[in-house]
Amino acid sequence: MFENLTDRLSDSLRKITGQAKLTEDNIKDALREVRMALLEADVALPVVKSFIEDVKNRAVGQEVQRSLTPGQEFVKVVNAELVKVMGEACEDLKLNTQPPAVVLMAGLQGAGKTTSVAKLARFLKERRKKSVLVASADIYRPAAIKQLETLAGDVKATFFPSSSDQDPVDIAEGAIAEAKRKFIDVVIIDTAGRLHIDADMMTEIKRLHSAINPIETLFVVDSMTGQDAANTAKAFNDALPLTGVILTKADGDARGGAALSVRAITGKPIKFMGMGEKTDALEPFHPDRIASRILGMGDVMSLIEEAERKLDKGKAEKLTKKIKKGKSFDLEDFRDQLMQMKNMGGMAGLLDKLPGMGQIGKMAQEHVNDKMLTQMEAMINSMTPQERSFPDVISNSRKKRIALGSGTQIQDINRLLKQHKQMQKMMKKFSKKGSMANMMRGMKGMMPPGGGFPPMGRM
Template sequence: MFENLTERLSKSLRSITGQARLTEDNIKDTLREVRKALLEADVALPVVKAFIEKVKERAVGQEVSKSLSPGQQFVKIVQQELEQIMGEANETLNLAANPPAVILMAGLQGAGKTTSVAKLARYLKEREKKKVLVVSADIYRPAAIKQLETLAGEVAAEFFPSSTDQKPIDIANAAIAHAKIQFFDVVIVDTAGRLHVDDDMMSEIKELHAGINPVETLFVVDAMTGQDAANTAKAFGDALPLTGVILTKADGDARGGAALSVRHITGKPIKFMGMGEKVDALEPFHPDRVASRILGMGDILSLIEEAEQKIDKEKAEKLAKKVKKGKGFDLEDFRDQIQQMKNMGGMAGLMDKLPGMGQIAEVAKNGAAEKEMGKLEALINSMTPYERRKPDMISGSRKRRICAGSGLQIQDLNRLLKQHKQMQKMMKKMGNKGGMSKMMRGLGGMLPPGMGGGGMPPRF
């Protein structure tokens, strides 16, 4: 996410970070580069102008001149203004209504609206402990109703049936009446999308909105459409009293224009970001964390939250006890670690949130790390339980059988055994102490060749 913008901004700001004194000249040069970086990232021009003006105003004032490290203070100002443009803090859903709280989803066709309904239902069930009902009022695409039914089954949310011969308002009212009887906390209403903003679409969704009076009206928009996302959101915002935006496909948005433009142009907060196709790939939008990621400073808070949600606590505790007792770290444990990492978005997802990992995260995104982890898993799966527990016993004939079973080469297996040894040593050193920093230093050994397996790079 935001790879291009992160790279350009890091380069622009690096030249000024170490400056002992800031002058109008070096500020002007850096701001010119920052401006170019934002425009190339497809950030809307009014947003770029406002951002540059504010940074310039603060940078040439007392705030920087009195600072002991002006360069770092300048970077701090850039970060704070990025946060300001995106909305300062995460704005949560307002579900303080007599149950059921109704959420209306709007957006163009292909933006990921129906998938976002399912993701939001899962989020509300798991994080907010709500009983959720989903319904499709898209009477133009029978496939959309079927798709929502399938996705509702995946996320264990209840689906209210509808058909193409009904009116959207009747569908929504019937679902809300059912939700009242069955004591649902939340009803999420999916609506029809169009390929562009048109009068028919707007009058239909206005009528639907007036008829059900939702507590939240969320506009779902594809982040990869750049500043067009902000313009479309504005068109919807002029027609509907939107309460927020869900930015989908943000994991594929290397530029970041939408995330930086939507709030400023529409005045509506981004409440969630879709970070992949899986039904659990929905993150609350935290402007401070996103600004930190854009500037290559990582996002440790989101990483910790994700770990709490996705790491198998039982397995983690079992491993910790095992290591404490000095029983070592076998290949079964190694495979568990690989699977946990995959649950957290793989190597690329992990690196993206770690401070100073910009370049490694870049390489990780080309799929080399995932491919390497897939190889390791295939090799371990090819072993007998005895071999996994006693990797030192893997000799010539065993090696040949394991490689034949996994379709890989002897050198791949040798590399796995070497990496496992490194992890084993690291676990032994951690002993009773543990700790993220030691764990991360050890991760270097797991990186495939050419990905900087020699340890952590310097922080930006």
């Protein structure tokens, strides 16, 4: 979502980072570039004006002028102000109430409300160990009720049935009563949306809110709508006591304006970001980590947390012991690594969170995408156990058989074997020295021709 903003800010801040001394002139030039970058990202104009003014006041102040590296200090100031605009800290759901804690979801039609209900239910079940019941009060779209029922089955949440001839308040009250009977921790109520804000919708949702008095009222907004997202959030906030925002479609090509505008305009925190269509693609919103990624400084904490959740620790320990004993890294191990990489969002997803890897992540996405990882996996699966353990036995006739079995070409098999050899060498070095630099140099060899990484000194 922040690619264009990251590129523009990185270019403008790079010019000032190397300055031995900051002057009114070079600060003015840098601020002009930052301002243009924010406007192009569709950040709301009042937010841009306030942001630039705050950065300027701090940049010409003592903390920057007295620094031995004023250029780098200026980048720190921009980072701190980005964090401030987006809300200082990650704000969790406040569910400390007598069960069931009721969460009301509001927003326009098409923003991803129903999917977000399922994502939130899965998040609460898996990461907060809560039991969850979901219900749809969208009586205008029977398909929305059916969709929620299907999604509830997928995430193993309790579904409370409803129909289009019921009153939304009756549905919500019935769902809460059912949750009390079954001792369920959290109830999430999906509400009706419209294509635009109208009086009838606002009247209905205010009536619903008043009847059930939810502990959390979350506004679901499509990040693709830019600063309009912030304006819509404000309209809902004027009608309802919102407690937070869920920003959807943040994995798309939105320019980031919504993330930088919503908090400043509504005063309400962004609590979650939807990072894909799957039900596990919901992440808590950490302003400091997002600011770091916007400035091309990576997001190592999120990477570590994701690894903790998604990587198979047993396989990782087994591989580490195997390599330390001097045993070879075979194609079975290579396939395991490819599958782990897919679970972590592919190579581009990994590199995007590492410091200084923004551009490399894009190149990796172009050259090593999910389709290629799946193809590599298919090639390894088409081999015999002996071939996977001892790749040197793979002759030309065997390559033909493997290519036929995996729907690939012989040159694809050759490339896979070459990449495996390079990965094998990298694993040996990595097991000895364990440095990130060695690992990244090893990954360089995995890139197809024309897609290599820049020299390590430039990262």
